[in-house]
Amino acid sequence: xxxxxxxxxxxxxxxxxxxxxxxxxxxxxxxxxxxxxxxxxxxxxxxxxxxxxxxxxxxxxxxxxxxxxxxxxxxxxxxxxxxxxxxxxxxxxxxxxxxxxxxxxxxxxxxxxxxxxxxxx
Amino acid sequence: xxxxxxxxxxxxxxxxxxxxxxxxxxxxxxxxxxxxxxxxxxxxxxxxxxxxxxxxxxxxxxxxxxxxxxxxxxxxxxxxxxxxxxxxxxxxxxxxxxxxxxxxxxxxxxxxxxxxxxxxxxxxxxxxxxxxxxxxxxxxxxxxxxxxxxxxxxxxxxxxxxxxxxxxxxxxxxxxxxxxxxxxxxx
Numbered sequence: 001x002x003x004x005x006x007x008x009x010x011x012x013x014x015x016x017x018x019x020x021x022x023x024x025x026x027x028x029x030x031x032x033x034x035x036x037x038x039x040x041x042x043x044x045x046x047x048x049x050x051x052x053x054x055x056x057x058x059x060x061x062x063x064x065x066x067x068x069x070x071x072x073x074x075x076x077x078x079x080x081x082x083x084x085x086x087x088x089x090x091x092x093x094x095x096x097x098x099x100x101x102x103x104x105x106x107x108x109x110x111x112x113x114x115x116x117x118x119x120x121x
Numbered sequence: 122x123x124x125x126x127x128x129x130x131x132x133x134x135x136x137x138x139x140x141x142x143x144x145x146x147x148x149x150x151x152x153x154x155x156x157x158x159x160x161x162x163x164x165x166x167x168x169x170x171x172x173x174x175x176x177x178x179x180x181x182x183x184x185x186x187x188x189x190x191x192x193x194x195x196x197x198x199x200x201x202x203x204x205x206x207x208x209x210x211x212x213x214x215x216x217x218x219x220x221x222x223x224x225x226x227x228x229x230x231x232x233x234x235x236x237x238x239x240x241x242x243x244x245x246x247x248x249x250x251x252x253x254x255x256x257x258x259x260x261x262x263x264x265x266x267x268x269x270x271x272x273x274x275x276x277x278x279x280x281x282x283x284x285x286x287x288x289x290x291x292x293x294x295x296x297x298x299x300x301x302x303x304x305x306x307x308x
Binding site: 003006007009010011013014015016017019021025028029030032033035036037039040041043044047 | 130133134137138141142145146147149150159163166167170171173174175176178179244245248249252264267268295298299302
C-alpha cells in the first residue's frame with residue numbers, strides 16, 4: 001500500500017468513527033457547545049461595554065465635573081465652597097504636606113482648645 | 122437600534138453554533154486519541170470551545186477553523202504535559218508494596234469490553250491503536266494535515282512550530298503508522 005492509500009484508509013476510518021459517535025457523547029458535546037455559545041455572548045457584551053459604555057460613562061462624568069466647576073454662581077446664590085486659584089493652591093500644599101500624627105492623635109484636645117478660644121474671645 | 126443588535130447577535134450565535142457543531146465530533150476524536158478516555162477528551166474539547174468562544178468568536182468566520190484548532194492543539198499538548206507531571210509524581214510516591222489501584226484497574230464504562238471489541242470493526246481498532254501510539258506532536262501533525270486538510274504552513278502555524286518540523290513529524294508519523302499497522306495486522 002502506498003502512502004496516499006494508507007492516509008486515505010486512516011482518514012476514512014476516522015471519519016466513520018465520527019459518524020458513529022454514541023448518543024451520550026453527542027449530547028455532552030452539545031452541552032459543551034451551548035456553554036461556549038453563552039460564553040461568546042457574554043464576552044461580546046463585555047467587549048461592547050468596554051468599547052462604548054465605559055468611555056461614554058467617563059466622558060459624561062468628566063463633563064459633569066467640568067460643568068459644575070466652571071458654572072459661576074447665579075445672582076443671590078453664593079457658592080458653598082468659595083474657590084479661587086490661590087485657595088486651591090493652598091489646599092494642594094496642605095494635602096501634599098506630611099500628616100501631623102500628633103494632631104490626629106490629640107484631635108479631641110485641639111477641638112476643646114478651639115472651643116475654649118471661641119468662648120473667651 | 123437595540124433590535125438590530127439583537128438580530129445581529131442571534132445571527133452571530135447561529136453561525137458560531139453551526140461552526141462548532143461541524144467540528145466538535147472530529148475535535149472529540151482527536152482529543153480521545155490523545156487522552157484515551159472519553160471524560161478527559163470531553164473536558165479538553167469543552168475547554169477548547171470555551172476558550173475559542175471567549176477569545177475568537179468576534180474574528181472573521183474564515184479565520185475560525187485554524188484558530189479553533191490552535192486552541193484545541195494547545196489544550197491537547199497541555200493535557201500531555203500535565204499527565205507527564207502526574208506520572209512523575211506517581212513514580213516518586215510509589216510505595217514498595219505498591220498494589221494496583223482498584224480505581225485504575227476498573228474498566229471504563231464507556232470503553233467496550235472484550236466482547237464489544239470483537240464486534241467492532243477490526244480495522245477501526247487497529248487504526249485507532251496505531252494513531253494513539255504515536256508521539257503527541259506527530260499525531261497532531263498527521264491529523265491536522267491529513268484529516269483536517271490544512272496545508273503544511275497552516276499546520277505549522279497551528280502547532281506553533283516551523284514548516285520543517287511539521288514535515289519531519291509527518292514523515293515520522295507515516296513511517297510509524299505503516300510499521301504499526303503492519304504489526305497489528307499480523308497479530
